[in-house]
Amino acid sequence: MNQAGFMVNVFVTDEEAREYRETMQQNKLLMASLDAEIAKAQAALKQLVNQRTEAQKLLESNSAPSDTEVEAIREIIRSKEQEMEQLEGEVAGARSALNAMLERREEVAQESGPSSSALDKFDADIDGARAVLRGLLTERDQTHETLEAHRALLSPSRRIPPEVLGEIFVHCLPQDAFIDASVTHCPLLLTQISSNWRSVALMTPALWTSLKVNLSTTSCLPNLPLIQAWITRSGSCPLSFSIEESIQKDYYEEGMITSAAVLELYAPHYHRWRTIRLQYQDWRINTGFLKLPCDVPPQSLQSLHLARDFWQPTEYDQLSLMLSAPRLRNCTWVSNTDLGTLHAPFPQLTTLFLERPLIAEDFMHILSESAKIELCQFFVLASAASNLAPPASPCVLRHNLRSLDLTADLFGPLFNQLELPSLTHISLRRFDIGPHPAPVWPHQEFMSLLMRSKCLLEQISLRDIDISPDQMIDCLRHTSLSLEKLILANDRRMQHIIINDDVLRMLTWTRPDRGLNVCPHLSMVKFWDCHSSSDGVLADMIESRWKTDGGPAKSLSIAFLMLESSKNSEDLQRLDLLNEERIGISILRR
Structure with a gap:
């Protein structure tokens, strides 16, 4: 063995041995060069894999890429754009080849007949061409998806x-007063998009300030741990929550979750309560009020909605505290318990919905104390016995109400005692819809109220009112310049007609030079079980206000109508065509 480290063949010459050594040395240098190239290729591959991994991580998040990552993403985009260009060419070529095969097959089929054996080879080739095209289309779609995903990273x-x-x-939060804890709606939906969005959502207290809780004999939605987490995430923001309990005492079982358990979670944050809605089905079930503070009202409370048939006397202290909140402006009271006994803060309220029946004197007394109220809803039994003797000439109360929602058995005595110059919305409902030998609607008193008040009514809503068509015309003429919404709805048992041909023809818009038009700003009408007219007259009125060319100042945009198919076939056909032209007409056929 020589110094080169290999056996020398004794039969070779020195020259041949030297050539072998040189060849081996060259091979050694070539292998070293190949090893270096392989190492360089492996490093480049590793770099590409790392870039792809980092890009994949970015694709799965909503984080912004770094400057280095941006350059890598742009390189991937350039590469994918080249692939897309190449694939588009290959797809076009594959389609062209397939179409040529199909045309040639059609020619052969015409020459030799559809059962010719010559077609078998064409069919096999065509199947192969279609498979190639499908593969190219799939590859192109995948490449396009990857390309768009990487473009989105920038x-x-x-x-x-x-x-x-x-x-x-x-x-992005829903516009509802109280938010459902649903994974398909914000804010929970935001926590499922990416880790970054989840982190931002959980660290944004304003997303978790409102919650709706529903309690039944079988469930508490959302569950107590989620309610607690919701409150914790809200930080120090004011809280709005609704608790609706549909549990009856007869079905109550030990361990069942009631509103008391939910209220206990909110109790430590009493000072942050802002908007509260509590609704109970059974007055015998514990509300949890006794665990609330009894020495100070909730300082942030602005809106309070309480609905319960009766309140226990032991709860009066806590109720009075909530009602005495210094910032309370909106109050809804749905109960048979007298709100007056709890010292309601009428002088500071701007909105009062009171669904407990009142006598006329109490109604007037509350209004006189509530100078700031702008929106109100009352239920007044004006015919009920009173401890107070009626005055010889009733005093007229001037009030700045903007919206009055009034349910009553008798309206006349109430209209006579009011002057409402700021009134824009009035909603009246008759409590007693039973048959009467004479009309109950006090038209003279109502018109006196409007003329005395000089108000500009924008919305009139009359439910179960037996106003006559002539009286309706009188009312529309008086409110013509301001009226925008007209709602007329009666119980079917009344069988009373308010809208007839005369009313509809008066409301039908015509060219100014052909007559006097009323209610140029009317944008919404509802006629429910109070309409009877000749077929086509209603469609004339709606159509005249539905099309804007030469029409009123504000075209009609919404119409709710109840029609009989047997009597109003032309009306129905024409109204359906108008609704196809511009959606907004809802019809109940009967």
């Missing part, structure tokens, strides 16, 4: 600061 939205993103999230 979207400016990924560079939005967390604080700004959180503010955007807040604007």
Whole structure:
């Protein structure tokens, strides 16, 4: 063995041995060069794999890429764009080849007949061409998806600061007063998009300030741990929550979750309560009020909705505290318990919905104390016996109400005692819809109220009111310049007609030089079980206000109508055509 480390063949010459050594040395150098190239290729492959991994991580998040990652993403985009260009060419070529095969097969079929054996080879080739085309289309779609995903990585939205993103999230919340804890709606939906969005959502307290809780004999939705987590995430923000309990004492079982358990979670945050809605089905079940503070009202409370048949006297202290909250402006009281005994803060309220029956004197007394109320809803039994003797000439109360929702058995005595110059919305419902030998609607008193008040009514809603068509015409003429919404709905048992041909013809818009038009701003009508007219007259009125050319100042946009198919066939046909032209007409056929 020589110094070169291999056996020398004794039969070779020195020259041949030297050539062998040189060849071996060259091979050694070539192998070293190949090893270096392989190492370089492996390093490049590793770099590409790392870039792809980092890009994949970015694809699965909403984080903004770094400058280095941006350059890598752009390189991937350039590569994918080249692939797309190449694939588009291959797809076009494959389609062209397939179409040529199909045309040639058609020619052969015409020459030799559809059962010719020559077609078998064409069919096999065509199947192969279709398979190639399908593969190319799949590859092109996958490449396009990858390309668009990487383009999205460079979207400016990924560079939005967390604080700004959180503010955007807040604007994504539902417009409902109280939010359902649903994974298909914000804010829970936001926590499922990506880890970054989840982190931002959980760190944005304003997303978790409102919650709706529903309790039944079988469930508590959402469950107590989620309610607790919701409250914790809200930080120090004011809280709004609704608890609706549909549990009856007769079906109550030990361990059943009631509103008391939910209220106990909110009790430590009493000072943060802002908007509260509590609704109970059975007054005998514990509300949890006794565990609330009894020495100070909730300082942030602005809106309070309480619905329960009766309240226990032991709960009066806590109720009085909530009602005495210094910022309380909106109150809804649905109960047979007298709100007056709890010292309601009438002087500071701007909205009062009181569904407990009142006598006329109490109604007037509350209004006189509530100078700031702008929106109200009352249920007044004006014919009920009163301890107060009626005055010889009733005093007229001037009030700045903007919206009055009034259910009563007799309206005349109430209209006579009111002057409402700021009134824009009035909704009247008759409590007693039984048959009467004479009309109950006090038209003279109502018109006196409007003329005395000099108000500009924008909405009139009359339910179960026996106003006559002539009286309706009188009312529409008086409110013509301001009226925008007209709602007339009666119980079917009344069988009373308000809208007839005369009313509809008066409301039908004509050219200004052909007559006097009324209600140029009317945008919404609802006629429900109070309409009877000749077929086509209603369609004339709706059509005249539905088309904007030469029409009123504000075209009709919504119409709710109840019609009989046997009597209003022309109306129905024409109204359906109008609704196809512009959606907004809802018809109940009977």
